[in-house]
Amino acid sequence: MTETDKSKLPTDSDTGPETIETDTLVVGAGQAGVAMSEHLSRLDVPHLVLERRRVAEAWRSGRWDSLVANGPAWHDRFPGLEFEGLEPDAFASKDRIAAYFEAYAARFNAPIRTGVEVTKVTRNARRPGFTVETSIGVIQAQRVVAATGPFQRPVIPSIAPQDERLTQLHSADYRNPEQLPEGAVLVVGAGSSGTQIADELQRAGRRVYLSVGPHERPPRSYRNRDFVWWLGVLGEWDAQVAKPGKEHVTIAVSGARGGYTIDFRALAHQGITLVGVTRAFDQGVVSFQPDLADNLARGDENYLALLDAADAYIERNGLDLPAEPEARAAYPEPVCVSQPLRELDLAEAGVSTIIWATGYAVDFDWLQVDAVDAQGKPRHQRGVSSEPGVYFLGLPWLSHRGSSFIWGVWHDAKTIAEHITIQRRYLAYRDAGQRRADG
Numbered sequence: 025m026t027e028t029d030k031s032k033l034p035t036d037s038d039t040g041p042e043t044i045e046t047d048t049l050v051v052g053a054g055q056a057g058v059a060m061s062e063h064l065s066r067l068d069v070p071h072l073v074l075e076r077r078r079v080a081e082a083w084r085s086g087r088w089d090s091l092v093a094n095g096p097a098w099h100d101r102f103p104g105l106e107f108e109g110l111e112p113d114a115f116a117s118k119d120r121i122a123a124y125f126e127a128y129a130a131r132f133n134a135p136i137r138t139g140v141e142v143t144k145v146t147r148n149a150r151r152p153g154f155t156v157e158t159s160i161g162v163i164q165a166q167r168v169v170a171a172t173g174p175f176q177r178p179v180i181p182s183i184a185p186q187d188e189r190l191t192q193l194h195s196a197d198y199r200n201p202e203q204l205p206e207g208a209v210l211v212v213g214a215g216s217s218g219t220q221i222a223d224e225l226q227r228a229g230r231r232v233y234l235s236v237g238p239h240e241r242p243p244r245s246y247r248n249r250d251f252v253w254w255l256g257v258l259g260e261w262d263a264q265v266a267k268p269g270k271e272h273v274t275i276a277v278s279g280a281r282g283g284y285t286i287d288f289r290a291l292a293h294q295g296i297t298l299v300g301v302t303r304a305f306d307q308g309v310v311s312f313q314p315d316l317a318d319n320l321a322r323g324d325e326n327y328l329a330l331l332d333a334a335d336a337y338i339e340r341n342g343l344d345l346p347a348e349p350e351a352r353a354a355y356p357e358p359v360c361v362s363q364p365l366r367e368l369d370l371a372e373a374g375v376s377t378i379i380w381a382t383g384y385a386v387d388f389d390w391l392q393v394d395a396v397d398a399q400g401k402p403r404h405q406r407g408v409s410s411e412p413g414v415y416f417l418g419l420p421w422l423s424h425r426g427s428s429f430i431w432g433v434w435h436d437a438k439t440i441a442e443h444i445t446i447q448r449r450y451l452a453y454r455d456a457g458q459r460r461a462d463g
Contacts, residue, residue, distance in 0.1 A: 046072045048444060049156055051390075053079045053136045056171035056418030058125050059102065059434040061134040063441035069448065072165075074158065078140040079129060080122040082175055089200045089225060091118045092279045093401035093430075094216055099252045100430045102128060113250070115279030145391050147411070152451075154393070154413065166413065167444055168391075170402070173418040174428055176387040180380045183210075185305035190370065195221060195381040206436045207376025208232065210310070210368075212302045214239055214275030218381030219286050223278075226296050231374065233365075235302045235312065236288060236319050240326040244285040246334050247345040251277065254334050261426040266371040274383075276323070287325075288320055292358035299365050320361065328352070386419070407440045413447075415440050443449035 050060045053075030064071045093100045098112035105128050107116050116124070129136055135158075144157040145168055156163040178194035185192075191205055197215045201224065208231035211222040217432060222234040242251040255261050276286040292298050300316040331351060338345050368375070388396050395411040398400050403410040406423040416422065418433050419442060426432030454462065 027045075042164045043161060044072070046070055046163065046165050047448070048072075048167040048169060049074065049140050049154075049163055050169045050171050052171035052173065052418075053129070053134075053138065054082055054171070054173055054418070055080065055125060055430050056072055056173055056433045056437065057136070057169075058134060059415055059437035060171050060441065061136065062104075062127065062132055062434075064444070065132050065134065066104045069365075069441065069444055071135060072163070073134060073136040073171075074140045075136060075138045075381050076159075078138055079136060080125040082173065083118045083122040085434075086175060086196050086387050088195070088198050088221065088224075089120045090110045090280065091220075092116060093118075093121060094277050094279050095252045095429070096250050096279070096283070099250070102430065102434045105131070106130075116325075126419055138261075142390055145393060145414075147393050147413075153415075154264065164340045167415070167447075168413065169415040169417055169440065170391060170395075171417045172386075172388075172390065174386060174420055175210075175384045177385045178380075179382050179385050181302075181382055182380070183304055184380065185310075185438055187308065190375070191377040193379060195379060196438075198379055201225050201230060204230075204377045208374045209379060210302075210370070210375050211235065211379045211381055213237070213274070213290070213381030213383070214276060215381065216277050216286075216382075218379070218428060219276050219291070220278050220280055221379060221381060223280070223291060223294075224271055226291075226294060230403055231297075232295075233297045233299055233368065233373070233375070234288075234291065235299050236316060237301045238273045238319055239276050240273055241288075241323045242330050243327060243351060244277065244283045246277075246331060246351055247338065247348050249334075249345065250283075251330070254330060254337075257424075258330075258333055258337060261424065261432070263425045264421075264423065266421060287292075288323065289355035289358055291363065292360050293355060297365070298358070298360045299368070308371055309367050309369050312365060314366065315365065316364045317361055324354075355383050405438055408443055417443070 048064060048069055048071040050057050050071060050073040053073050057073050061071065061073050092115040095105045096113045097110045097116050101107060107120065107124060110116060141159040142156060147156050148155055153164055153166045154168050156165055178196040180194055184338045198221055209225050211218050212235040214234055214236040222232050226232045227294055244251060246254065278284055288298055298316055299312045301313040303311045303313050386401065388400060388402060392412045393414055395409040395414045400417045404416050407416050409415055417437055418428060421426040422436050427436050
């Protein structure tokens with residue numbers, strides 16, 4: 025069978041194992057897999073994309089109902105296609121984003137096979153390539169691209185209490201306020217997900233406690249430019265490594281309700297009770313680190329530093345962008361910050377639910393080659409793995425700060441596809457004797 029002829033792939037109704045051969049196998053059909061397929065198609069690299077569920081499944085079922093993109097439509101997209109019927113400065117809903125990737129893949133007839141799970145990848149012995157075990161049989165591939173993204177395994181810390189009276193769920197499983205039992209909610213984690221969920225719950229009438237750790241909180245926009253524009257012209261998107269001490273600092277930004285700057289003091293005045301980092305649970309009582317004020321102060325420093333850099337850029341380049349002094353106005357210190365809670369009796373406070381907005385871990389257990397370290401983290405340089413022929417795509421800081429964003433994934437995929445093409449050319453080389461024998 026030809027390597028890119030989808031009509032000859034087994035269908036959902038086919039039974040029995042079958043061996044498929046392809047040059048490059050892409051695992052995952054989210055934004056990373058679709059971008060990879062586009063560039064491989066452009067370079068005429070035979071390939072197959074496998075997705076265990078549906079195209080862009082993480083956007084469909086791994087997010088809450090009201091989620092929108094954190095960046096405006098003019099920015100959070102692939103270069104070759106705009107969001108139809110959406111204003112450039114608007115924020116696409118999760119459903120529109122999923123539909124966007126489906127439409128994008130259809131434009132170049134991407135060889136995507138959905139409903140197929142990859143269970144094991146091993147290197148072949150004494151011959152090139154990899155044996156890939158899947159739910160539809162065995163695939164032989166010369167190269168494998170892991171395009172499964174960074175949101176693979178939701179992480180709930182080991183401090184989570186073993187208490188049947190509490191409903192506990194990760195932000196990946198949160199959908200809407202009506203999903204939760206009556207009562208107050210403790211949201212642990214104040215990145216974009218935790219902050220937006222806490223805000224939504226409070227606006228729905230819930231009593232909300234928000235546990236705030238170290239964070240960055242850029243302005244949604246400043247002087248008529250979205251923060252993504254500022255990060256672009258200031259060179260921040262191009263940074264190749266995180267600043268020392270910032271490797272695990274989350275970012276709090278939102279496109280909800282047309283987009284707004286996240287200010288934790290504003291959330292407190294709105295009615296959310298801010299607390300420090302969640303430390304431990306003991307017999308129904310949760311304790312918090314005494315770090316709330318410090319975490320807010322460092323977030324303020326990050327916010328003001330971007331305003332300062334933007335002002336300097338405008339002055340340096342003589343841009344005609346309106347001044348925005350109100351952006352530096354500070355909310356009064358709320359009581360929950362000046363007199364922070366150090367502990368909370370959950371039953372006494374009426375807390376019935378804990379939402380863990382505590383991030384994700386990667387899961388490459390299926391990739392049984394020399395491409396991950398002892399902790400399961402991928403070893404690579406700009407997506408090129410330590411295992412020749414294996415590539416990673418869609419991970420944070422793969423090559424730069426923008427690598428895990430929609431547009432950044434597209435550019436990283438281009439680089440990896442070109443690397444694959446170069447390797448194919450090396451392997452296709454025929455020396456003089458071989459050329460003579462070929463006639």
